[in-house]
Amino acid sequence: MADDHLPWLQPGDEFPSVALSWGSESAAPGLLAAGGNLSVAQLKSAYQRGIFPWFSPGQPVLWWSPDPRMVLPVAEFRLHRSLRRTLQKFRLSPQCEIRVDHDFGAVIKACAGTPRSGQNGTWIVPQMVDAYRAFHAAGFAHSVETWVDGRLVGGLYFIALGKAVFGESMFAHATDASKVALAAFVCLCRHHGVALIDCQQNTAHLASFGAHEIDRARFLDHVAKASQEAPVSWKFEPVYWTALMHPTGNPG
Numbered sequence: 001m002a003d004d005h006l007p008w009l010q011p012g013d014e015f016p017s018v019a020l021s022w023g024s025e026s027a028a029p030g031l032l033a034a035g036g037n038l039s040v041a042q043l044k045s046a047y048q049r050g051i052f053p054w055f056s057p058g059q060p061v062l063w064w065s066p067d068p069r070m071v072l073p074v075a076e077f078r079l080h081r082s083l084r085r086t087l088q089k090f091r092l093s094p095q096c097e098i099r100v101d102h103d104f105g106a107v108i109k110a111c112a113g114t115p116r117s118g119q120n121g122t123w124i125v126p127q128m129v130d131a132y133r134a135f136h137a138a139g140f141a142h143s144v145e146t147w148v149d150g151r152l153v154g155g156l157y158f159i160a161l162g163k164a165v166f167g168e169s170m171f172a173h174a175t176d177a178s179k180v181a182l183a184a185f186v187c188l189c190r191h192h193g194v195a196l197i198d199c200q201q202n203t204a205h206l207a208s209f210g211a212h213e214i215d216r217a218r219f220l221d222h223v224a225k226a227s228q229e230a231p232v233s234w235k236f237e238p239v240y241w242t243a244l245m246h247p248t249g250n251p252g
Contacts, residue, residue, distance in 0.1 A: 009036035009063075015049055018065040018216065030066030037061065038131030040138045047140075047159055047166055048227055050220045052200060057125050067216035070199040072167070074189045076210040079244060086176045087183055091241055098184040098236045099145045104136045107143040107155045111169035124169060132157070132168075141168075142234050144185045146177040153177040156185060158197070162229035164222070165189060166198040182209070187240040192232045196222055 007016050013036060021032040032051060036042055038061060046052060046063060055062040079087075090096045112124035135141040140161060146154035154177020156170040167185075172178035189197060199206045202213055 006031065007033040009033050011037040011039070011042070015046065015051055015063065018050060018067075018220070021065045021067070024067075030064045031062060032065050033063045034060045036063070038127060040134055040140070043131065043135050043159075044138075044140060044161065047161055047164070048223070050216065050223050052166070053128070054123050054200075055125070056123060061127075064200075065216065066201070068213035069216050069219040070202045070206060070211055070213050071219060072186075072197040072199055072206065072209060072211040074186055074194055074197060077183075077186045077244075078208065078210040079183065080208075083176065083179050083183065084245065087180065087241070087245065090180055091238070091245075093148075095149045097147050098181070098238075099147055100188070100234045100236045101136070101142050102145055102147075103152060104141065104143040104157065105133055106152055107145060107157050107171070108132055108169075110152070110155070110171040110173070111157065114171040135159070139231070144181045144188070144234075144236070146172075146174075146181045146184075148174065148177075154179075155181045158185065160232060160234070161223075161227040162231060163192065163194045164198075164226035164229075165194050165196070167200070183244060184236060184240075187244050188234060188236060190243055191240050194232070195226070198223075 009015070016033055018032060021030050022028055038053060049065070050069070051063050051065045053061055054064050108124065108129050112129055132141050141157060141159055143155055143157045145152055153174035154172040156178060157168050159166040159168065170178040170182065185197070198219070199211045
């Protein structure tokens with residue numbers, strides 16, 4: 001696709017083939033289309049096709065499907081020694097807990113308001129916050145939350161269509177609070193047989209936990225199959241830590 005041609009969607013329009021997204025030599029690799037809206041139906045249609053919205057204030061809605069795609073294979077999650085120590089303390093403290101979908105609105109607002117290294121502003125604009133709160137109300141967006149002394153100190157939110165899972169954003173208001181939420185998220189995915197967590201973009205931070213790029217075709221094949229699985233109940237149970245902390249099943 002030439003950089004000077006970008007399909008413009010009207011609300012309810014079908015997405016163009018992801019094969020038409022801009023290539024690696026373009027000004028915006030992975031850009032597929034603009035316009036449309038962020039309704040629940042449009043978002044669900046996008047994620048089912050491996051497409052996600054990402055745009056800055058003052059821009060129209062922009063839709064992306066990069067190739068390759070950054071994913072975190074759940075079985076390959078790297079539990080670094082420092083995070084293991086943090087989790088051991090977290091699990092033993094009665095003041096610390098993981099909650100799921102307790103306050104999705106607070107999580108996405110915190111993600112939107114958290115400064116990012118190398119970024120000026122946020123892509124989680126108010127329009128996105130409203131859209132994903134509606135997506136949450138429809139049962140497709142979820143939050144994993146780190147709570148300490150009754151206070152939300154970190155977390156992340158994600159999209160789930162069956163067992164097709166798409167990570168979105170994290171925040172931390174205390175040291176390692178987002179990493180604790182990520183580890184809990186991995187525990188949930190392992191418990192429910194989720195194979196991949198979509199990470200969308202390649203970052204060194206995600207790579208340090210075991211994420212890597214795969215061909216878009218392989219990713220889309222996974223999404224097509226996993227999204228047909230039955231919906232998952234995302235309630236977190238403390239026993240889920242065992243498989244992550246002690247992969248052999250021996251808690252000793």
